[in-house]
Amino acid sequence: MLLVHGIDNDASAFDALRERLEREGWRHVHALSLTPNDGTEELPRLARQVATEAEALRARAGVSRVDVVGFSMGALVTRYWLQMMAGRERVRRFVSISGPHAGTWLAALRRGRGVAQMRPGSRLLRALQQDPAPWGDVEVHSFWTPWDLTILPASSSHLAGAVEERTFPVLLHPWMLTDERVLDAVEEALAAPARPR
Secondary structure, three states, rough: OEOOOOOOOHHHHHHHHHHHHOOOOOOOEEEEEOOOOOOOOOOOOOOOOHHHHHHHHHHHHOOOOEEEEOOOHHHHHHHHHHHOOOOHHHHEEEEEEEOOOOOOOOHHHHHHHHHHOOOOOHHHHHHHHHOOOOOOOOOEEEEEOOOOOOOOHHHHHHOOOOOOEEOOOOOOOOHHOOOOOHHHHHHHHHHHOOOEE
C-alpha cells in the first residue's frame, strides 16, 4: 500500500490512515514524502518519485501490483503516473481523495510549475482528460467533499471512470484524511473483493 500526500504535506499527513491499516492487518503500508512538496516542481517529476517508491514496495511485498491512495496534489501526481508512465500496469486499486482532477482555481494564488499544472485548463490536465482509456485494469475509487475550499470548484475532484465515487460532508480539505467516515470508506474499498469493470 502506497500513500501519496498533498501540497505542503509530508508522509505524516497519512498517520491516521496508516495506523488504522496496520492495525487491521495490512503488512506493507508506506507513506512517501514528495520532494519538493510545495508545488514548485512539475508534477511529472513528482510522479517519477511515486514510480520509484511503488517499484520498491512491490519488491519488498513480493507482489506484482500495489494499491495506491493519493490525497489532493498526491492524487493528481498518482493519476499522472498511472496514465502517462505506465503505472496502471503496476497498480491494483487507486483511491483518490479530494484530488484536483479538473484543476482548482486556488492554484491561481500561488506560484510554481506544479501549481500552474493544477490550474483548470492546464496542458497537463487536458492531456490526462483526453486519454480514452485511462485506467486499464486498475480499480479506481474517488472520495471528496462538496464543501471543499481548497479544490475549487469541489466537483473538480470527480474522476471519470471510477467504479465508486462518494462524497462526504467534511468541512475542511485536510480533514478528509482524519474523518472516520472517509477512513472507513478507504478501508472498505481496499479490502473489498475485486469489482467487475
